Amino acid sequence: MPPRRVLDLDAISAFTAVAELGGFTRAAAVLNLTQSGISMRIRRLEEAEDVRLFDRLPGMVRLTPQGAAFLPHARRLLRLNEAARAALHGAQRMETVRLGAMEDYATRVLPPLLAAFRQAVPEVVVEVETGLTQRMLPQLGRRHELLLAMHRQGAGGDGRTLRRSRPVWAAAPGFRMPGTVPLALYAQGCLFRDWAIAALEGAGRPWRLAYSAGSQAAVEAAVAGGIGCTLVREATMAPGLRPLDGLPPLPGSEIRLHAAPKLGDGARRLAAFLTERLAA
Numbered sequence: 001m002p003p004r005r006v007l008d009l010d011a012i013s014a015f016t017a018v019a020e021l022g023g024f025t026r027a028a029a030v031l032n033l034t035q036s037g038i039s040m041r042i043r044r045l046e047e048a049e050d051v052r053l054f055d056r057l058p059g060m061v062r063l064t065p066q067g068a069a070f071l072p073h074a075r076r077l078l079r080l081n082e083a084a085r086a087a088l089h090g091a092q093r094m095e096t097v098r099l100g101a102m103e104d105y106a107t108r109v110l111p112p113l114l115a116a117f118r119q120a121v122p123e124v125v126v127e128v129e130t131g132l133t134q135r136m137l138p139q140l141g142r143r144h145e146l147l148l149a150m151h152r153q154g155a156g157g158d159g160r161t162l163r164r165s166r167p168v169w170a171a172a173p174g175f176r177m178p179g180t181v182p183l184a185l186y187a188q189g190c191l192f193r194d195w196a197i198a199a200l201e202g203a204g205r206p207w208r209l210a211y212s213a214g215s216q217a218a219v220e221a222a223v224a225g226g227i228g229c230t231l232v233r234e235a236t237m238a239p240g241l242r243p244l245d246g247l248p249p250l251p252g253s254e255i256r257l258h259a260a261p262k263l264g265d266g267a268r269r270l271a272a273f274l275t276e277r278l279a280a
Contacts, residue, residue: 009081011045012074014038015053019063019071020272026160030259030268074205079121082265095266096125100144103130103216104236105255109278110148115271124266132189141260145267148274150191150253159256162278167192167253169244170237171229177246178224182210184219192231195250203248 017027018038028035035214046053054068063071072215105130109251114126133149140147151157153164173178181200183192199209210228215220217238223230224240232241255278259271 005048007077008041008048009035009077011041012077014041015067016071016074016078017268017272018042018054018061019067019074020177020275022275025062029261030263030271032262046136054221079266082123091275094123094125095264096127097146097264097267098127098129098144099270100129100131100136100139100147100149102133102148102150104233104238105148106130107217108236108238112275113274116277119268120273121266121269124270126270132186133191134189137258140258141262145260145263146271146274147258149256149258151256152191153252153254157256158206159258160275161254161256162275163251165236166234167195167231167250168234168237169196169247169250170223170232170241171227171244172224172226172240173242175226175229175231175244177244181205181207181247183207184211184222184228184230185209186216187212187214187221196231199248199250205248229280 013051014033014037015025017031019026021030024035024038027033028038031038042053051066051070052064053070054061055064056261084214099110110128117124129144133151136144136147137149147159148162149159150165151159174275183196185196187193197207197272211219211222213222214270219230220232222228222239225239229244229247232238232247233253237243256279257271257274259267263271
């Protein structure tokens with residue numbers, strides 16, 4: 001009877017990271033390996049099983065049909081490996097991952113996703129902190145392992161773009177615009193605050209600051225009460241607000257996932273999970 005071949009878990013981990021993060025460079029950064037080390041592990045797996053898992057295209061990689069079929073099994077093998085190790089040590093080891101996020105994402109987008117992640121990976125506890133992109137980015141690697149942040153569409157910088165999000169002017173139903181635009185805005189440092197003022201000034205529209213707060217929920221409550229108008233992401237517009245026409249156009253925005261240079265297994269798995277769910 002010929003000996004049974006055993007799949008290489010290190011190679012499977014590299015394959016899964018490339019598939020979920022969309023490239024060898026990102027996978028190398030998350031797994032704290034060189035790009036050539038990632039390539040070598042995947043090549044070893046392909047040669048051992050006589051398959052091709054990725055089509056390597058200029059600037060990107062794409063799963064082959066064999067790679068796509070193997071991916072869910074690869075994830076399951078990695079989960080079983082972690083469960084088996086935990087059983088050997090007599091108890092499940094808990095890992096805490098600190099995730100920074102914009103407030104509207106933390107309240108309207110992340111809760112069902114993190115509930116699903118918790119069910120799939122119960123040994124990882126996710127701590128979410130909300131704040132402004134410009135204030136949280138310098139804390140990446142110290143205060144946060146992962147960060148969901150907003151950027152101007154097409155702007156340079158780090159992070160993986162997961163989705164594009166259209167900002168819109170919003171107000172309460174029945175709101176009537178006076179001659180001077182009353183703005184309700186997040187505190188200093190908010191990109192939407194800067195964009196709203198720049199758009200109005202660029203169009204020569206007079207404006208005044210009617211309300212300012214350090215919480216998006218407080219701004220939305222003020223706007224829902226009729227105090228003024230504001231900018232929101234169209235996809236996460238709060239109940240009680242509606243899009244407002246007749247104001248200057250706005251730049252596009254994109255949501256990027258930033259990862260610290262070194263990630264633990266739990267943070268890597270959360271990054272892959274968020275990438276898969278938010279980029280769908």
